[in-house]
Amino acid sequence: MVSLRKDTQARRTNPPFRRVLIANRGEIALRIMRACRELGMESVAVYSDADATARHVRAADAAVRIGPAPAGESYLRGDVIIAAAVETGAEAIHPGYGFLSEQSDFAHACEAAGIVFVGPTPRTLASLGDKVAARRSARAVGVPIVPGMFKPLPADGAAALPLMAAEAARIGWPLMVKASAGGGGRGMRRVDREADLPMAVAAASREAKAAFGDGSVYLERLIEGARHVEVQLLGDSAGKVVAIGERDCSVQRRNQKLVEEAPAPGLSTEQRRHLHGLAVTIAGTVGLRNAATAEFLLTPAGEFFFLEVNARLQVEHGVTELVTGLDLVKEQFRIAAGEPLSAAVLAAADASSRPARHAIEVRISAEDPSRDFAPVPGTVTHWREPGGPGVRIDGWVEEGTRVGPDYDPLMAKLLVVADDRPAAIARLRRALDEFEIGGLQTTLPFHHWLADLPDFVDAHLRTDLVARSWEPLPLRRIAAGHAAHAVAAHLLDATGGSSAAHTMGARPATAATMTTGSGWHAAALREGTERWP
Amino acid sequence: MAVTDPGTLRLTVAGPEPIVIELDAALPDGTVATRELAVSPADRATGIRRFEAVVDGWVFEVTAEDARRAALRERAGRGVRQGGPNVRTALLARIPGRVVRVWVAPGDRVEAGQRLVAVEAMKMENEIRSPRAGTVRSVAATIGQTVDLGDELAVID
Numbered sequence: 001m002v003s004l005r006k007d008t009q010a011r012r013t014n015p016p017f018r019r020v021l022i023a024n025r026g027e028i029a030l031r032i033m034r035a036c037r038e039l040g041m042e043s044v045a046v047y048s049d050a051d052a053t054a055r056h057v058r059a060a061d062a063a064v065r066i067g068p069a070p071a072g073e074s075y076l077r078g079d080v081i082i083a084a085a086v087e088t089g090a091e092a093i094h095p096g097y098g099f100l101s102e103q104s105d106f107a108h109a110c111e112a113a114g115i116v117f118v119g120p121t122p123r124t125l126a127s128l129g130d131k132v133a134a135r136r137s138a139r140a141v142g143v144p145i146v147p148g149m150f151k152p153l154p155a156d157g158a159a160a161l162p163l164m165a166a167e168a169a170r171i172g173w174p175l176m177v178k179a180s181a182g183g184g185g186r187g188m189r190r191v192d193r194e195a196d197l198p199m200a201v202a203a204a205s206r207e208a209k210a211a212f213g214d215g216s217v218y219l220e221r222l223i224e225g226a227r228h229v230e231v232q233l234l235g236d237s238a239g240k241v242v243a244i245g246e247r248d249c250s251v252q253r254r255n256q257k258l259v260e261e262a263p264a265p266g267l268s269t270e271q272r273r274h275l276h277g278l279a280v281t282i283a284g285t286v287g288l289r290n291a292a293t294a295e296f297l298l299t300p301a302g303e304f305f306f307l308e309v310n311a312r313l314q315v316e317h318g319v320t321e322l323v324t325g326l327d328l329v330k331e332q333f334r335i336a337a338g339e340p341l342s343a344a345v346l347a348a349a350d351a352s353s354r355p356a357r358h359a360i361e362v363r364i365s366a367e368d369p370s371r372d373f374a375p376v377p378g379t380v381t382h383w384r385e386p387g388g389p390g391v392r393i394d395g396w397v398e399e400g401t402r403v404g405p406d407y408d409p410l411m412a413k414l415l416v417v418a419d420d421r422p423a424a425i426a427r428l429r430r431a432l433d434e435f436e437i438g439g440l441q442t443t444l445p446f447h448h449w450l451a452d453l454p455d456f457v458d459a460h461l462r463t464d465l466v467a468r469s470w471e472p473l474p475l476r477r478i479a480a481g482h483a484a485h486a487v488a489a490h491l492l493d494a495t496g497g498s499s500a501a502h503t504m505g506a507r508p509a510t511a512a513t514m515t516t517g518s519g520w521h522a523a524a525l526r527e528g529t530e531r532w533p
Numbered sequence: 534m535a536v537t538d539p540g541t542l543r544l545t546v547a548g549p550e551p552i553v554i555e556l557d558a559a560l561p562d563g564t565v566a567t568r569e570l571a572v573s574p575a576d577r578a579t580g581i582r583r584f585e586a587v588v589d590g591w592v593f594e595v596t597a598e599d600a601r602r603a604a605l606r607e608r609a610g611r612g613v614r615q616g617g618p619n620v621r622t623a624l625l626a627r628i629p630g631r632v633v634r635v636w637v638a639p640g641d642r643v644e645a646g647q648r649l650v651a652v653e654a655m656k657m658e659n660e661i662r663s664p665r666a667g668t669v670r671s672v673a674a675t676i677g678q679t680v681d682l683g684d685e686l687a688v689i690d
Contacts, residue, residue, distance in 0.1 A: 487595040
């Protein structure tokens with residue numbers, strides 16, 4: 001990035017830090033650097049070999065190579081990253097989300113190296129990792145939790161059998177087996193009857209052991225038809241914690257969020273106050289500092305059950321920013337520099353139970369929504385983002401970017417904001433129509449479908465909405481027909497075909513005319529799989 | 534390729550699943566973007582052109598060639614495929630896994646969307662449904678059998 005302006009720093013008298021290292025990549029690294037630039041702070045990027053020419057590297061004031069493409073040899077190398085911070089004179093490290101953001105060892109090592117970790121204390125991070133302990137803490141302060149166990153099942157399968165059956169009978173069916181060290185949907189199993197329980201426990205335990213190095217699991221009730229609602233928290237070093245609003249993240253596939261919105265639709269002011277109060281209470285039990293999110297289930301009966309705290313910036317923080325007008329990343333830096341919660345944050349907290357706007361975010365990822373959202377690496381050959389009023393894009397790809405298999409397939413977040421939810425949905429549809437991406441399959445078709453889905457439009461949200469309603473193959477088949485016609489129209493345009501044929505290409509003929517042989521000769525052939533990884 | 538007669542064009546839409554092109558729907562309001570892709574020298578020699586068409590975010594590769602030349606090529610390759618919507622459709626495994634259900638047998642009439650076979654992978658049952666109405670010609674899948682990506686499960690005529 002070339003800028004002839006030299007007075008960036010002069011215009012901001014007291015930035016929280018002079019220079020900051022961003023221990024992340026992709027859209028979130030770019031997002032954090034934008035906050036740095038506006039605050040008058042220099043940013044230091046780190047990158048793997050796969051990202052040597054990536055946008056976050058070009059956007060930074062300095063960049064340090066930290067290793068080869070695999071995350072384990074680059075973005076997860078806390079020691080290398082801290083050395084880079086020391087070498088470049090960075091005073092603070094922002095970890096973004098994922099990678100090292102919730103590793104207490106890394107936060108501790110930063111402190112030991114005299115570098116500020118932008119996040120909670122190492123002790124808080126360590127205590128948040130254990131879900132069963134978090135359930136006990138919540139119970140101790142009277143915050144409702146999903147009915148279930150308060151300590152993990154014994155590791156020895158045979159000895160655990162009678163206890164397992166007794167606990168399951170007490171909790172009720174159907175239930176979930178969950179990993180104590182869990183997260184990201186791993187180590188989780190739904191169980192509907194007692195006969196399946198031992199197998200499910202064994203499988204979840206194996207998965208948890210592989211993913212987290214800890215195979216302990218516990219049982220809790222599965223709540224059918226629940227929504228996923230989470231509360232954005234900010235806390236300063238003096239121990240003051242406030243809630244600045246909630247988000248609904250019920251549109252998920254296999255526990256991965258696809259769409260988030262703020263506020264959660266349909267809550268009363270009293271419900272919001274109650275929910276935000278529960279979240280602040282939970283934060284108090286773990287001594288929370290900086291930005292965090294408390295996740296809850298909202299049952300069809302209107303009860304909130306606490307799930308867990310994520311003590312980091314969330315992917316979906318932008319919808320809260322659009323509703324409140326805050327810049328959460330800037331607030332994170334101010335808090336990390338020891339400043340008390342700003343007047344803007346306190347005002348947002350006061351207004352949080354009466355949100356005045358509505359924001360929606362959809363995640364544009366390199367995933368094939370017709371194949372169960374399987375990641376599809378590829379190179380972006382065409383990229384045109386939407387714009388106009390109330391539209392924000394947090395992305396990192398451009399034409400020529402290779403979205404590789406080494407990292408998460410998120411390419412961009414499309415966010416819209418409007419005065420109310422119907423207007424936000426209309427804006428989302430308009431922005432999706434403007435979004436053009438070529439070269440690889442993305443989740444765009446899913447979002448087109450969702451924006452028109454009556455259950456979504458009417459805010460009948462539940463975490464199994466996608467699993468119950470998303471049937472991509474008929475949609476894709478219809479789109480394939482249009483694709484053929486679009487190409488035909490293109491060929492005719494290019495060659496000056498007859499006007500009758502042109503009309504037919506632009507607007508498809510009926511099935512009847514097709515079978516008479518007077519129309520296009522279109523063939524559906526057995527298709528190879530070689531183009532599809 | 535000079536296109537003067539619309540009856541002389543064959544369009545093939547590539548994808549992971551056999552697709553029957555439906556021709557009686559209106560164009561969608563969403564994005565329909567078409568871009569020509571580079572072709573190999575071999576394709577250029579046969580007059581094949583490749584396009585990428587994006588419809589409502591679905592990304593397709595579409596191949597266009599002269600239908601008479603395509604038919605000649607097919608005959609030369611002893612292809613069994615016929616033009617029109619009544620081509621044979623082979624359903625391939627989209628994921629490796631184990632066949633846990635088979636709902637149809639050869640000779641059955643099936644409707645579009647009807648369940649044919651279920652493959653279990655990663656503890657999830659994935660139903661393979663018929664992309665169109667037709668007659669089951671053969672069922673290669675048997676219950677308990679392990680299948681790999683791309684293995685043939687059934688063929689619909």
